[in-house]
Amino acid sequence: MVGSKRDFGYRDGNGRFWAVKLDESTYESGALDFNQGLAPGTPYLTATSTYPLRMRKVNCFNVDGDGVTVRRSFYVGTATALNNIAAAGQVTVSGETWAVSSVTGERLKAIPKTDSGLLDGDIDNQLITGGTGI
Numbered sequence: 291m292v293g294s295k296r297d298f299g300y301r302d303g304n305g306r307f308w309a310v311k312l313d314e315s316t317y318e319s320g321a322l323d324f325n326q327g328l329a330p331g332t333p334y335l336t337a338t339s340t341y342p343l344r345m346r347k348v349n350c351f352n353v354d355g356d357g358v359t360v361r362r363s364f365y366v367g368t369a370t371a372l373n374n375i376a377a378a379g380q381v382t383v384s385g386e387t388w389a390v391s392s393v394t395g396e397r398l399k400a401i402p403k404t405d406s407g408l409l410d411g412d413i414d415n416q417l418i419t420g421g422t423g424i
Contacts, residue, residue, distance in 0.1 A: 294314045294315075295312060295314060296312075297310070297311055298311075298324035298325065298367065299324060300335060300365070300367050301369075302398075303398065308333055308335035309328050309334045310334070310336070311337065312337060312365065315384055317365070317367075319383045321381050321383065322364055322367055323366065323367040340399060344397040344399075345366075345396060346365070346394060346396040347363050347365045347394050348364050348366055348390055348394075349361070350364065351391050352389065364383060369395075372395070375390060375393070
């Protein structure tokens with residue numbers, strides 16, 4: 291049903307699957323390459339999130355029957371699909387063919403698991419200077 295959302299599987303650049311809630315009628319398209327079945331316990335990712343990563347997407351346009359240019363972005367489930375769409379210069383989603391104007395790769399926001407040891411305003415500064423951090 292148009293407008294209804296359900297979980298799809300997004301594979302990040304490290305091969306890890308994430309569950310992401312997206313529009314059902316759009317993202318069932320094979321060209322966007324989202325996994326249709328997810329294992330229980332798959333971690334969730336918000337589609338518009340920037341942490342821990344920003345999903346890869348393709349920006350497209352289409353000229354409708356009235357000559358109006360319509361622009362739309364689609365998230366893409368795998369890096370291989372993004373490369374294929376970029377090479378083809380178009381993608382067909384829900385029966386409509388869209389020309390590609392640009393692609394954006396996945397962006398990972400890495401946060402170190404351990405402290406850097408630098409005096410960069412975190413707990414190290416407070417311990418050395420006797421500050422309270424307030």
